[in-house]
Amino acid sequence: MKLLEFLKGERKKSASVAKERLQIIVAHQRGHRGQPDYMPMLEQELLEVIRRYVKVDQDAINISLDSEDDCSVLELNVTLPNRD
């Protein structure tokens, strides 16, 4: 909450919270649009394999498929935790 809102005793209107949440959800959904149906499963299974070796969060993995004319690139991004 912003300081001014706090001092004025205003709470954030629920509609603007809804809007912010939706913008994130929709951006995420659109990122996955047009991908093959197996992608969520693939993502989940890859995550399980990685987790056998490293402790990572559910959202630490990001996978995408880009197709150009004659080849497709499967891109896998995993954020590993800092080493202690």
Add this chain to the structure above:
Amino acid sequence: MAKIIVVTSGKGGVGKTTSAAAIATGLALRGNKTVVIDFDVGLRNLDLIMGCERRVVYDLVNVIQGEAGLNQALIRDKRSENLHILPASQTRDKDALTLEGVETILGSLSEEFDYIICDSPAGIERGAQLALYFADEAIVVTNPEVSSVRDSDRILGLLSSKSRRAEQNREPIKEHLLVTRYNPNRVDDGDMLNLDDICEILAINLIGLIPESEAVLRSSNQGVPVIHDDKSDAGQAYADTVSRLMGEDVPLRFQHVPKRGLISRMFGGGGRR
């Protein structure tokens, strides 16, 4: 060749059937030969909203399975001779529909009608996919509420990937946003998503705005599509929507709380209905 328009939403209970009935009726009243098809197999409702439930003999599934001819199943609307209804089955399940069957029916109807309105079931599964597969245009019905907006976006994804137009690489389905059950008072209070925000998030062309209205329940009780109630806010809003579908440019109404006149301010009195 008829224009095939699917009325869809993803989320259930947002006003698809109410809208399909009103829009089909409106198109017919404006002189277009129109047929409205209930794709909600197993859970039909359109016949009730259209007020023809007692005249249903055969349905979509009977026609697909060859148990009845198309003309035996079509019900002619009591009020408008340009309007026909093709009801869904009450007893079968949605697996009784086949893509080929639907294609054949739409093909025959196309020769006779100007508009084919498909009332989709809720969800994003087979039934909803069949209802949208052959569409030329889509009316995406959305309530000002997070889950409805998210589901509408899912449906937009299906329209652009799992339709015949998408699979044949033809010009994509023309997508229209129809926001229903809008309550400007709650928008002003900051507790309901406003129209501009919904349009910004979904980023498709707005075809109409239907206010939350007491007229809708009243008209469904009577089995008379709300567009016949031309004194009501919802009836007028659907009439505007039909005009825009037919390519007319009409200004948007019912977006804001009406300013109260001096008299009603002096004497109190409730808000408008």
